[in-house]
Every structure is written in C-alpha cells, then in structure tokens.
Amino acid sequence: MRGERQQQIEMPRRDADVSDDALYDTRFRRLVPAHDWDALPGDVRRRFSKRLSGQRVAAYSGEIVWTRLSRAGRLLAQFCRLIGAPLPLGPSGPAPAAVAVSEDRTSGGQIWTRIYGRVRGFPQVIHSAKRFAGPTGLEEHIGGGFGMALTVRAEADALIFASDHYFWQAGRIRLRLPRWLAPGATLVTHQHLGSGRFAFDLKVTHALLGEILSQHGLFRDG
Numbered sequence: 001m002r003g004e005r006q007q008q009i010e011m012p013r014r015d016a017d018v019s020d021d022a023l024y025d026t027r028f029r030r031l032v033p034a035h036d037w038d039a040l041p042g043d044v045r046r047r048f049s050k051r052l053s054g055q056r057v058a059a060y061s062g063e064i065v066w067t068r069l070s071r072a073g074r075l076l077a078q079f080c081r082l083i084g085a086p087l088p089l090g091p092s093g094p095a096p097a098a099v100a101v102s103e104d105r106t107s108g109g110q111i112w113t114r115i116y117g118r119v120r121g122f123p124q125v126i127h128s129a130k131r132f133a134g135p136t137g138l139e140e141h142i143g144g145g146f147g148m149a150l151t152v153r154a155e156a157d158a159l160i161f162a163s164d165h166y167f168w169q170a171g172r173i174r175l176r177l178p179r180w181l182a183p184g185a186t187l188v189t190h191q192h193l194g195s196g197r198f199a200f201d202l203k204v205t206h207a208l209l210g211e212i213l214s215q216h217g218l219f220r221d222g
Helices: 002-010 036-038 042-047 071-083
Strands: 059-067 095-104 109-115 124-129 139-142 146-155 158-168 172-174 185-194 199-204 210-221
Touching: 036 146, 042 059, 042 199, 059 071, 071 139, 071 199, 071 210, 124 185
Parallel strands: none
Antiparallel strands: 059 095, 059 210, 095 109, 109 124, 124 139, 139 146, 146 158, 158 172, 158 185, 185 199, 199 210
C-alpha cells in the first residue's frame, strides 16, 4: 500500500489539454516553476510536452514576416556559415517557412529543422539540436561544437528562452566563450495566439553594437 502511494506521488501530473495519444514529455516543464507552467495556455504546454519517440515528427508551417539584420548582424551570419549557417543570411520580407522537430536518438534531446523561403534560390535550411544538459538544464547546439546554454521562463501567454552563455565543446573538452567573443544576448519568444497559432520572435543584442538581428514569424500547428 505504501509503495502504491509513493508511485502515485512520483508520477507527473498530466495536463488535461494534452491528448491521450501523445506520449507525455516533462523535460521542458521541469525547467519552469510549476505555477508558471500551469498558467501557460494549453496549446503552448501541448507543443512542449510531445515525446517524439521513434519516427514521430512535430511539424509547424507559416511564414517569416520579416528579418532584420544590422551590418554587424550580416557579418556574423556570413561568418557563421563556416559552422552550418545557423542564422538567417539576409534581411527579408514575408516568406513561407516550416519547422520540423524530431527526437535526437544520440543525445536524447531534439533536432530542430527550420526551412525559410527566400526571394531567390533555394530556401535556407537551419539545423540545431536542443539537449537537456549543462548548468541551466537546456543547451542549443548549432554546429562545429558551438552552442549556447539557455534559461527558460514562462510569462503570461509566452515561453521565453534566453541565452545564459556560449560555449565550444569537443568530446569531454568544454570551453566557455568570454563575453567579448560572444555574439550577444539571444532571446527567443514562443507566444500563444490562439486557435493553434503562435508567434516566433528571435532577437540578438550585442552589448556594444545594440540589436544586430531581429526576426518575427507566425506559425500554426501542422
């Protein structure tokens, strides 16, 4: 009887908004205080509670409304092509976009693939991997061993990811990049818009150069 009670206590509470046919994933939820997570709209909790095991993929479609890059931002984006072009390469107006999220079987995290249409040429494809590790509990790896540690917070109808620091890692070797070498503070906002829709906002702000990258997108559940 005592064992049964203990098991009930340890079982994570399922949100009523999460469908029974989805395997519940508590990894993002653990990064946010319980009362803040519970206050988020059901659509947001559902998107970040999908266990994408096996061949399952979560897909979202929409558009990038605008992308703005300062001169320093353009130079940074071009330089980052050496490690896989993780940033938009140029400013743009409305363009179609799609995002696919799948499980990373190697790290136990998630692979995020973003496809951004362009006026000319093929769409830009951006890959990154989210891993539930490191001092903050969440990291985003962008290629070439580079990545950033992220903190997560919930505010009203949005889930917000903010860079804590950047690093370079090769095997067991891990070096934290000094602030003067980092591109700036990165802020990503996932904001609920209702009816299965959400806004995606990305901002990178350098301590001396100001805002060097800003991007606004609108997406819907696939």
